[in-house]
Amino acid sequence: MVGPGALGARHQRVERLRRLVRRHSVRTSERAFVLEGAKLLAEALDAGVALEAVFVDHRATGHEALLRRAGAAGARVHTLEPGVLERVAGTVTPQPVMAVAGWVDVALDDVLAADLVVVCVDVRDPGNAGTVLRSAEAAGAGAVVFCDGSVDVFNPKTVRASAGSLFHVPVVASGPPVEVLERLGRAGLRRYATTARGGTPYDEADLAARVAIVLGNEAHGLPAGLEHVLDGGLTVPMAGRAESLNVGMAAAVICFESLRQRRSIAAAAEPAS
Numbered sequence: 001m002v003g004p005g006a007l008g009a010r011h012q013r014v015e016r017l018r019r020l021v022r023r024h025s026v027r028t029s030e031r032a033f034v035l036e037g038a039k040l041l042a043e044a045l046d047a048g049v050a051l052e053a054v055f056v057d058h059r060a061t062g063h064e065a066l067l068r069r070a071g072a073a074g075a076r077v078h079t080l081e082p083g084v085l086e087r088v089a090g091t092v093t094p095q096p097v098m099a100v101a102g103w104v105d106v107a108l109d110d111v112l113a114a115d116l117v118v119v120c121v122d123v124r125d126p127g128n129a130g131t132v133l134r135s136a137e138a139a140g141a142g143a144v145v146f147c148d149g150s151v152d153v154f155n156p157k158t159v160r161a162s163a164g165s166l167f168h169v170p171v172v173a174s175g176p177p178v179e180v181l182e183r184l185g186r187a188g189l190r191r192y193a194t195t196a197r198g199g200t201p202y203d204e205a206d207l208a209a210r211v212a213i214v215l216g217n218e219a220h221g222l223p224a225g226l227e228h229v230l231d232g233g234l235t236v237p238m239a240g241r242a243e244s245l246n247v248g249m250a251a252a253v254i255c256f257e258s259l260r261q262r263r264s265i266a267a268a269a270e271p272a273s
Contacts, residue, residue: 005078005079006058006078006079006080006081007055007078007079007080007081007084008081008084009081009083009084009087009088013053013055013078014055014080014084014088016100017034017055017088017098017100018087018088020032020033020034020100021034021088021089021156024152024155027152027154027155028152031102031103032052032100032101032102032103033100033101033103033154033156033159034098034099034100034156034159035098035099035101035156035159036089036091036094036095036097036098036156036159036160037095037097037098037160038063038066038095038096038097039163039164040099040159040160040163040164041054041066041070041097041099042066043163043164043167043168044099044101044164044167045066045069045070045073046167047104047164047167047168049101049104049167050073050074050101050102051070051073051074051075051099051100051101052075052076052099052100052101052102053075053076053077053078053099053100054067054070054071054075054076054077054078054097054098054099054100055078055079055080055085055088055097055098055099055100056077056078056079056080056096056097056098057079057080057084057085057094057096057097058079058080058081058082059082059096060096060097063096063097066097067097070099075099085098103154103173104166104167104171105153105171105172105173105174106143106170106171106172107172108145108172108175108180108183110170111142111143111145111170111172112183112184112187113142113187114141114142114143114170114189114210115142115210115211115262116136116139116140116141116142116207116210116211116212116213116255116258117141117142117143117144117145117184117189117211117212117213118132118135118136118141118143118144118145118212118213118215118251118255119144119145119147119177119180119181119184119191119212119213119214119215120132120144120145120146120147120150120215120247121147121149121150121177121214121215121216121217121222121223121226122147122149122150122177122216122217122220122222122223123146123150123151123215123216123217123218123247124150124151124217124218125151125218125247126151126155126157126158126161127157127158127161127248128218128246128247128248129146129150129151129153129155129158129161129162129248130157130158130159130160130161130162130163130165130248131161131247131248131249131251131252132144132215132247132248132251133153133158133161133162133165133166133169133171134161134162134163134165135248135251135252135255135256136165136169136251136255137165137168137169138165138255138256139252139255139256139258139259140259140262141169141255142169142170143169143170143171143172144169144170144171144172145171145172145175145180146171146172146173146174147174147175147176147177147180148174148175148176148177149177153166153171153173154173177223177226177229178225178226178229181212181214181226181229181230182229184212185229185231188210189210189211189212190209190210190211190212190231190232191211191212191214191229191230191231191232192205192211192212192213192214192230192231192232192233192234193214193216193222193226193230193232193233193234194213194214194215194216194233194234194235194236194247194250194251194254195221195222195233195234195235196221196235196244197235198233198235199232199233199234199235200232200233200234200235201234201235201236201237202234202235202236202253202254202257203257205232205234206261207254207257207258207261208258208261208262208264208265211258213234213251213254213255213258214226214230215247215250215251216247218246218247234254236250236253236254
């Protein structure tokens with residue numbers, strides 16, 4: 001049975017929720033975004049993300065402890081009337097829980113001391129962007145930068161694809177590519193572009209040093225005009241018929257090679273027992 005306080009499709013809070021799901025301009029102007037599902041909600045709470053509100057389908061069960069936790073953290077918890085969630089969500093089979101949070105991005109100045117930075121230049125696919133975030137966070141990267149022209153990192157598809165990594169790795173959500181790469185270079189990072197061919201094999205490069213891994217567009221690679229702000233290229237040698245990996249897979253391979261090299265150096269530095 002639906003309680004008397006459940007929100008209908010025309011309620012102003014529900015209308016705002018729908019706009020945040022569907023419109024990049026609204027997410028940008030309000031600096032707010034939507035996360036979907038109990039797992040993402042739990043990840044956000046674990047990371048200390050400030051939640052504005054949580055919306056739960058009237059039929060949802062088994063999330064009582066999570067909803068109490070969200071309420072205790074300061075979020076207003078709202079129940080939705082039948083059929084409302086399906087009209088709001090951007091998926092065919094929507095998650096029973098959605099939440100609104102403020103952007104979790106940081107300024108480029110805040111990450112210039114990082115040892116490993118992943119830079120996305122004109123990366124357009126939300127799934128690839130989410131995979132980049134997951135790989136970077138898992139490999140211990142200090143930041144992921146989405147330059148101007150890349151996918152909206154707070155797009156619901158990107159947020160879902162990140163599987164919570166968005167909340168655990170510092171993210172810079174904008175910046176002209178040339179300016180971003182110039183500043184990273186001045187901060188002492190070597191800037192390596194990923195390229196399908198002609199670069200240094202990724203496992204022969206010094207990725208234990210302070211480096212920025214620069215990823216380009218899925219179809220066209222990096223745009224012209226960045227050569228003067230790059231220190232070299234990295235290539236993943238291919239043994240099969242495929243010409244290259246997609247952006248998300250390339251990021252995973254190279255980020256974890258950086259982690260492997262760093263672990264090897266740390267292990268060698270440990271005193272013998």
